[in-house]
Amino acid sequence: MGPSGAGKDTLLNAVRRKNLDGIVFSHRYITRPRSTGREAHVPLSQEEFKRRQSLDLFALSWEAHGTWYGIGLEIDCWLNKGLSVVVN
Numbered sequence: 001m002g003p004s005g006a007g008k009d010t011l012l013n014a015v016r017r018k019n020l021d022g023i024v025f026s027h028r029y030i031t032r033p034r035s036t037g038r039e040a041h042v043p044l045s046q047e048e049f050k051r052r053q054s055l056d057l058f059a060l061s062w063e064a065h066g067t068w069y070g071i072g073l074e075i076d077c078w079l080n081k082g083l084s085v086v087v088n
Helices: 008-017 046-054 074-080
Strands: 023-025 028-030 058-064 067-072 084-086
Touching: 008 023, 046 058, 046 067, 067 074, 074 084
Parallel strands: 023 084
Antiparallel strands: 028 067, 058 067
16 A cells, blocks of 8 residues: 555556466456556446446446546455456
């Protein structure tokens, strides 16, 4: 955990490059376009985000400062297979 700009994404990207067995990284679905310098995510329109949310396709979802964030339901499958899942 840490505040915005503390270097969380830099640390996570370094770990991701190591391809460690048994560790996978969750997808983040966010209602903003993909842009250089920001965290990797799956961009969704607010309408598509709300549709997926209504279909219970997120294990976690929340809103902050007018932007919606979701962690895909696929993490439940990964956890059930005994994998460690990193969520940012």
